[in-house]
Amino acid sequence: MEGRKAEFLLTNQYKLMLPSKILTWVILFLLIFPSFFQISHSKLDSYSYLAAKRKRMSEKVRKMFYHAYDNYMTYAFPHDELKPLTKTFTDSLSELGNLKLEYLPEQYKGSALSLIESLSSLVVLGNQTEFEKGVFWLSENLTFDVDARINLFECNIRVLGGLVSAHILATDSTKNRLVQGTYKNQLLDLAENLGRRFLPAFDTPTGLPYAWINLKYGVMENETTETSTSGCGSLILEMGALSRLTGDPRFESAALHALRKLWSMRSSLNLLGTTLDVVTGEWIEHSSGIGAGVDSFYEYLLKAHILFGRDEFWRMFQSAYIAVQRYFRHGPWYHEADMRTGKSTYWQLTSLQAFWPGLQVLVGDIPAANLSHREFYYVWKKYGVLPERYLLDHMMLHPTEKYYPLRPEFAESTFYLYQATKDPWYMEVGELIVDSLNLYTRVEGGFASIRDVTSMELEDHQHSFFLSETCKYLYLLYDDSFLGDRNYIFTTEGHPLPVLSSWREKLPETYIPSNWTYVKSEEQVKRASAMSMRVCPATALECGQGQPRVESACHIPDSRADHRCFNDDDCGVDSSNCRRRSCSLAGYCGQWLFI
Ligand SMILES: *[C@@H]1O[C@H](CO)[C@@H](O)[C@H](O)[C@H]1NC(C)=O
Ligand SMILES: *[C@@H]1O[C@H](CO)[C@@H](O)[C@H](O)[C@H]1NC(C)=O
Numbered sequence: 001m002e003g004r005k006a007e008f009l010l011t012n013q014y015k016l017m018l019p020s021k022i023l024t025w026v027i028l029f030l031l032i033f034p035s036f037f038q039i040s041h042s043k044l045d046s047y048s049y050l051a052a053k054r055k056r057m058s059e060k061v062r063k064m065f066y067h068a069y070d071n072y073m074t075y076a077f078p079h080d081e082l083k084p085l086t087k088t089f090t091d092s093l094s095e096l097g098n099l100k101l102e103y104l105p106e107q108y109k110g111s112a113l114s115l116i117e118s119l120s121s122l123v124v125l126g127n128q129t130e131f132e133k134g135v136f137w138l139s140e141n142l143t144f145d146v147d148a149r150i151n152l153f154e155c156n157i158r159v160l161g162g163l164v165s166a167h168i169l170a171t172d173s174t175k176n177r178l179v180q181g182t183y184k185n186q187l188l189d190l191a192e193n194l195g196r197r198f199l200p201a202f203d204t205p206t207g208l209p210y211a212w213i214n215l216k217y218g219v220m221e222n223e224t225t226e227t228s229t230s231g232c233g234s235l236i237l238e239m240g241a242l243s244r245l246t247g248d249p250r251f252e253s254a255a256l257h258a259l260r261k262l263w264s265m266r267s268s269l270n271l272l273g274t275t276l277d278v279v280t281g282e283w284i285e286h287s288s289g290i291g292a293g294v295d296s297f298y299e300y301l302l303k304a305h306i307l308f309g310r311d312e313f314w315r316m317f318q319s320a321y322i323a324v325q326r327y328f329r330h331g332p333w334y335h336e337a338d339m340r341t342g343k344s345t346y347w348q349l350t351s352l353q354a355f356w357p358g359l360q361v362l363v364g365d366i367p368a369a370n371l372s373h374r375e376f377y378y379v380w381k382k383y384g385v386l387p388e389r390y391l392l393d394h395m396m397l398h399p400t401e402k403y404y405p406l407r408p409e410f411a412e413s414t415f416y417l418y419q420a421t422k423d424p425w426y427m428e429v430g431e432l433i434v435d436s437l438n439l440y441t442r443v444e445g446g447f448a449s450i451r452d453v454t455s456m457e458l459e460d461h462q463h464s465f466f467l468s469e470t471c472k473y474l475y476l477l478y479d480d481s482f483l484g485d486r487n488y489i490f491t492t493e494g495h496p497l498p499v500l501s502s503w504r505e506k507l508p509e510t511y512i513p514s515n516w517t518y519v520k521s522e523e524q525v526k527r528a529s530a531m532s533m534r535v536c537p538a539t540a541l542e543c544g545q546g547q548p549r550v551e552s553a554c555h556i557p558d559s560r561a562d563h564r565c566f567n568d569d570d571c572g573v574d575s576s577n578c579r580r581r582s583c584s585l586a587g588y589c590g591q592w593l594f595i
């Protein structure tokens, strides 16, 4: 902090001394000689340089978004997603997430999925006219009365979340976003219609929803009863918001019931598995981590707490988060472990895990977030993009999962870390991401997924989340004017929902996000995140002067308050440096030098 303050003063002096013409030349020079800039970064880093970079980069990202969006609108709309290499389309909402595609319906002609996903991004980019056009097209033409078997989780985060968020943005009068004239809550009506079609999925002995449902006919005969933890545990934001907006409590209550049931299935270590059976309520896959099949479960516990202000969500999140830090974390990496024993199973880094540092920013655990973010950065740099799976124990790519389907998670974490720290380094990370995407994935007809990161061979698919998330987070990194002085949480699909006091069960006792993305000054840096005052309870220590000391949420207390132990398992994780403590020969937990 000290260093940055000095730097800031220095650059202000430069500004005063330099006539503006010279300054312009300096900036041009910097733009032309980026490598020179890197050497003398700390010296010449100036406000104007950063402002110019912001402008240049936000313009670049804007172009990316429109290249993807316009090509979708030209070659694929109103089908679901664009195939950018052949300039055709795929009606992928049906059977999305099902690699086998066994029940592909013939009648289904798409739900304009990529348009729905683009609406909130259009608002973030400030394109009111195109937003309105999309809203009215959907209002008149979208129907869910279609014979399509959809994945409840995917349809919830992409379609329901997209509609609910767009509805809120369309009616947000404080931002002048009110769609003029004839908007009569049509998007909300569509969302409600969709939400009702979801409800039969929850009609199981456990209340845990089926993973698959036919929009027209409900749960199909002989439907699989297997689902994932994220499939049951990441519905609460969208369905809760839908209930708040419509006054119909059934959506929130179904999602909440499922979430509570899921939580009740945790092991004594507070760990969950990855897949389970919705009829028997038994786990199928006991190994889990923070990536595929589980990721957004953790995300939604914390975000539900922020959005709905319910302590129950915080208590679940806190126990779950501590268990993750304890059993999955290994330095900056996260591996998988068996929920019953806590023993590690798979040592793999997956591209989806890259959202975790962003979540840690919301918790207030910036050092831990920065640490793992940096590891993802190195892997990104090594391959040019993030491979889907990387074997940590062999430091090599997974033999088959070598693809990069334009995923947003690394950009998302970079955005959060930049918001919390304002460290310009994260803008450079963003630039690396933008440049890689343009270099490897941009084709004439849009942006294509990468099939193999070693050959950069492309695949004919532009996922809708590229529009709703990847472009949005990259844009917000350089231009966050959308955020204004509001607090938003972003769903796991990148759709913003405002944090409203009327939705909160209870106003927080401690500091809550009134302005977290804007708290940037040196003295307030500790409050940089919404949750920074709500780290693990044992860590909010009184340390004189009535000032609570805020410690890292990686902290795990020793199992006994007197720090006595029989073996290493009795010891926790040190709050000051996040290192594992071990049991000494004399039977005390600590960080002993011989370790
Ligand atoms: C909004 O999007 C449309 C479609 O891409 C484009 O033609 C128009 O120029 C955009 N408007 C603004 C203000 O960016
Ligand atoms: C609904 O779709 C039809 C056919 O594509 C189109 O002509 C019409 O303009 C659409 N409605 C709106 C409000 O855009």
Ligand SMILES: *[C@@H]1O[C@H](CO)[C@@H](O)[C@H](O)[C@H]1NC(C)=O
Residues within 6 Å of the ligand: 221, 222
């Ligand atoms: C469901 O399973 C039963 C028993 O295996 C079978 O007889 C029936 O044809 C199946 N129904 C469908 C629609 O596949």
Ligand SMILES: *[C@@H]1O[C@H](CO)[C@@H](O)[C@H](O)[C@H]1NC(C)=O
Residues within 6 Å of the ligand: 366, 367, 370, 371, 374, 421, 423
């Ligand atoms: C992140 O980590 C790097 C490398 O350890 C360090 O130089 C940097 O100051 C850290 N940034 C923050 C915001 O903690």
Ligand SMILES: *[C@@H]1O[C@H](CO)[C@@H](O)[C@H](O)[C@H]1NC(C)=O
Residues within 6 Å of the ligand: 485, 514, 515, 518, 519, 520
């Ligand atoms: C948010 O913080 C910024 C910078 O500290 C301040 O200028 C602004 O007025 C704040 N907004 C609100 C709504 O508190």
